[in-house]
Amino acid sequence: xxxxxxxxxxxxxxxxxxxxxxxxxxxxxxxxxxxxxxxxxxxxxxxxxxxxxxxxxxxxxxxxxxxxxxxxxxxxxxxxxxxxxxxxxxxxxxxxxxxxxxxxxxxxxxxxxxxxxxxxxxxxxxxxxxxxxxxxxxxxxxxxxxxxxxxxxxxxxxxxxxxxxxxxxxxxxxxxxxxxxxxxxxxxxxxxxxxxxxxxxxxxxxxxxxxxxxxxxxxxxxxxxxxxxxxxxxxxxxxxxxxxxxxxxxxxxx
Numbered sequence: 001x002x003x004x005x006x007x008x009x010x011x012x013x014x015x016x017x018x019x020x021x022x023x024x025x026x027x028x029x030x031x032x033x034x035x036x037x038x039x040x041x042x043x044x045x046x047x048x049x050x051x052x053x054x055x056x057x058x059x060x061x062x063x064x065x066x067x068x069x070x071x072x073x074x075x076x077x078x079x080x081x082x083x084x085x086x087x088x089x090x091x092x093x094x095x096x097x098x099x100x101x102x103x104x105x106x107x108x109x110x111x112x113x114x115x116x117x118x119x120x121x122x123x124x125x126x127x128x129x130x131x132x133x134x135x136x137x138x139x140x141x142x143x144x145x146x147x148x149x150x151x152x153x154x155x156x157x158x159x160x161x162x163x164x165x166x167x168x169x170x171x172x173x174x175x176x177x178x179x180x181x182x183x184x185x186x187x188x189x190x191x192x193x194x195x196x197x198x199x200x201x202x203x204x205x206x207x208x209x210x211x212x213x214x215x216x217x218x219x220x221x222x223x224x225x226x227x228x229x230x231x232x233x234x235x236x237x238x239x240x241x242x243x244x245x246x247x248x249x250x251x252x253x254x
Contacts, residue, residue, distance in 0.1 A: 061073050086149075090112065157201055159198075184226045224254065237249075
């Protein structure tokens, strides 16, 4: 039987002492100087030069410092990147897949998901109650933040009021790596419940290629027909890929 080691986690208070404080060293056990110095230098560089000065593994180290306060987290940061690809995909990885990585427990998962939720909430705040059509770049940023790095398909609907301000952003369905079930009747029914006047459809392609499939096109036309019958406007259907998106309206599919 193979042994499982590397990283251990322990229950932590909401706010940790900084490793430079004597009281923290006494109560939690003093860190080896090379770890404490490395953490201090990395934090200083982040605060002085910003996130752009840090590689993905260093950003992950900053997140992992809280979850694993008394060990070198650099090997785990590299392992997470090896498994998932980049910083964004680590944050958006499903809980079950994160838990499969040796050294990742509840504390690490919690820290990663807090960062993911904060990023999504910040992006969403930039479009909430805003005129969506005139804030299109913010809409695209939000969709990419929320969906571009998922490893399964998700279908979302942005419901708008008569002034094209965002009323609601709702995930309608979760799918597999290449399919998500969508029910046009439920989409327009929800629009009526919210008293929405318009909507924007959004779904992602985990493959990274936003080219719509025939099924995507057929589904969009069904929703468009149902929306028009009820006096609703379908502004667009966005397909989110890894690094770019496709707009049905911009390519003449709407």
